[in-house]
Amino acid sequence: MTVRAVVFAYHQVGVRCLQVLLARGVEVALVVTHQDNPAENIWFDSVAALAAEHRLPTLMPTDGHANELLAAVRAANADFIFSFYYRQMLSPELLALARQGAFNMHGSLLPKYRGRVPVNWAIVQGETQTGATLHEMTAKPDAGAIVAQTAVPILPDDTAAQVFDKVTVAAEQTLWNSLPALLSGTAPRLPNILANGSYFGARKPEDGRIDWRQPAQTVYNLIRAVAPPYPGAFTEINGKRLVIARARLVAVDQLTCPDLPPGLQIVDNTLFGICGDGRAIAIHDLQHQGRSISSAELTEMTNT
Template sequence: MTAPLRIVFMGTPDFAVPSLQALLDSPDDVIGVVCQPDRKKGRGRKLMPPPVKQLAEAAGLPIFQPESIKTDEFFTTIEQLNPDLMVVVAYGKILPSRVLRYPRLGTINVHGSLLPKYRGAAPIQWAVMNGDPETGVTIMQMDEGMDTGDILYPVKLPVTREDTAGTMFDKLSELGGKALATAIEQLKQGNLTPVPQDEAQASHAPMLKKEQGHLDWSLQAETLHSLIRGLDPWPSAYGFLNDKRFRFFSPEVVNKQATEPPGTIALADSSGLLIATATDYLRIREIQPEGKKRMPVQDCLNGLRITPGDQFV
């Protein structure tokens, strides 16, 4: 039986929580947790701890929240902790080389895509937006590049037609924790073979911008179906009707050739809004009128006048 590893965990948001929990449930020792500083959130601008800190506090772990990890002070902290391995999951900042390479087993990362596809900040959203039938998580050995390190352990997961970026975030977060536990066990047994990434297959997943949510109804229904799901919950897909913004959710492709101009509402009833695209129709089953909450289309129709012939722009 191998000795427990001394592990430093670096992560910040909800996505990283199942991975930290997987380490806490393992025979290895989490000797320290590094996360981003507390930030002000909400209307009251109250200082809130990140989700990883909340779990670390509950587990009684030493917590470090440096404003910068590129200082001699932080490197000294890592030296004093003397980890065998560092695990990074959505920490939020690029790690300097001397920190990455300090542990004897290096630093590994849980990334929310099947690398080398979708390197970058928003891999889950782009996989859904592009209509990929599957995605997954990759346990990788970190290097100085942006998600360019050797692949250690990839795990695939199908994307259903009802999945959104939000649902896939939850699924991949849980999958990441399970994959991490398996990968570390194999690493301890010497059964992980690093595989260099194929640069010819690499693609990037940059952070999304709010304006990417403004839909172009002259696109095909299938393309819009993927975009709306990939933009849910943020920044969300939207359009304008009578100068008011409407956000769209829960789309469904209706395979019937559209005869109206793109963006035109062909039908508005309890089943949703049937909207013309470049090809077929797209049914929107949930909507969020400006200044209101997300709701089923039927509820919206009870309070707002939306009729066939109206056109979203």
């Protein structure tokens, strides 16, 4: 028997999970995705383009709660509703239209890091692992019963983009492995104990401002968490915003600078960020207005 689904999806996880459904023989009756924001750096693949390749009916509503969307989902007569990195909460009225359930793929090991941009937050908080979780959708975000999850490591120098690549694969594996049981009605429903987790909101570019008075590990976590293609961690000199695009935490026994004040410093013609605990971060790519600048340019900028 063919299983019908409505898929709300965006971003890389949306593309890969939609491909999993198609590979498993699910009939995708409707795809709902977002129009790309011209002000955003679109570094990921397009759900809309994938849907067009497969000639799947597609909507890109500006209002996720519009009556027209509700009517379209109702007309799709779906057994399941899936949400794969779709950026809006689905209303209880929408969720109720799925005869066999509505499920979301979240980029963390729930109940930890419920909410927005979980990969970035996990790195900011210094986590050593994260993952992907398939769970039931409820009116409360990321709060439904867990079907399955897959963990991935966060290595000490991983950036958010590198971890996101791992999470994308984890999401694909989680869906691929759990889908047969889900479609047959035999998938587990594991408790999602919210008291054991955490909720985090969206991040803004301004949240990337560096406070050099903090310990070096804290600063380095921020740099990794928002490194390009995200907006980047930044500092300012004479009103000029400088983005640290690539850096590395210096080992404790290699360079400590207790006599240098926190901030950008040039030591032996090498650029470092000195932090509040005296430890240093070696800066390999410092950018101003999207262009890499040298130590000499930084010196000139500092003196003007």
